[in-house]
Amino acid sequence: MDDTTSWELEETKQTPLGMPSDGAIAHIKRMGYEPEDFYEHFPCFVGAKTIARFQSLFECYQRTLGLAGHIAEVGVYRGACSLYFAKLLTIYEPHSITQVHGFDIFEKGRVAIEGKKGFSYSETYARVKELIEIQGLQRYALLHQCNVITELKMFFDRHSHLRFKLVFLDAGEYDIVAASLREFWPRITPGGIVIFDQYNHEVAPGETKAITDCLPEGTKIHTFPHGWMPTAYVVK
Numbered sequence: 172m173d174d175t176t177s178w179e180l181e182e183t184k185q186t187p188l189g190m191p192s193d194g195a196i197a198h199i200k201r202m203g204y205e206p207e208d209f210y211e212h213f214p215c216f217v218g219a220k221t222i223a224r225f226q227s228l229f230e231c232y233q234r235t236l237g238l239a240g241h242i243a244e245v246g247v248y249r250g251a252c253s254l255y256f257a258k259l260l261t262i263y264e265p266h267s268i269t270q271v272h273g274f275d276i277f278e279k280g281r282v283a284i285e286g287k288k289g290f291s292y293s294e295t296y297a298r299v300k301e302l303i304e305i306q307g308l309q310r311y312a313l314l315h316q317c318n319v320i321t322e323l324k325m326f327f328d329r330h331s332h333l334r335f336k337l338v339f340l341d342a343g344e345y346d347i348v349a350a351s352l353r354e355f356w357p358r359i360t361p362g363g364i365v366i367f368d369q370y371n372h373e374v375a376p377g378e379t380k381a382i383t384d385c386l387p388e389g390t391k392i393h394t395f396p397h398g399w400m401p402t403a404y405v406v407k
Contacts, residue, residue, distance in 0.1 A: 179373065189399065190218035220399040225255060227398040231364050232259055232337060234406075240269070240336030240360040245319055245351045246368075247275035250299040250312075252339060257303070257312035269336075271312045273299075274319055274326075320350045327354055336363040339401070343369050345377030352385040359407045367392075370403035 191199070199216060209216055232242075242260075244253045253273040260269055277296040296316045303312045317326060319342075327333065338355050340348055352365075359365065369375035370382055370392065382392070392403050 246341035247273040343375035348381035
């Protein structure tokens, strides 16, 4: 299914508070900050939308505290969300058996179209793995180089015991989201949460269709009042 589309509708909601402008970013680059400044004082530089994104993920994670099960992300890219969840585990569940399982093909992704500009997502397995290892997060974050469309079922055939309390689908394409829901939904602990990055968003209509096709009829889909992406979640 072709999810190629434009941002004709969504960009009408843009405000200067959401993300720093290109001019602001260029100015910040000229101000001479050290690399350490960007991670020690990150709220000085990131936009409100970025903070809202991780606040939404945190609120969903917080709702799952006390539930049995692991955490999964489908569509790891550079690992920001998987590592974020892993670091939450070190704070809130340092001695539990809960782990983060990241699934990604880890090679150049399909090019999508944003208006007349093309973009793609590409990251290597080795580099994300190195980020995990240099921070000592191997106990908490596990990477699986996997094409979920063709290989996720085989993965769960080998690891049939795995159950999940929180799953973040950060993929956007119909086939990926549909395959993920077919395999993860039966393995989610009652009360667990599935987060969708682009539900009801024009940039990825295939994701919305996959959710409509694959979730049980009558499933209530919730939104984030302060969120940008992720856009929605369901509670099993």
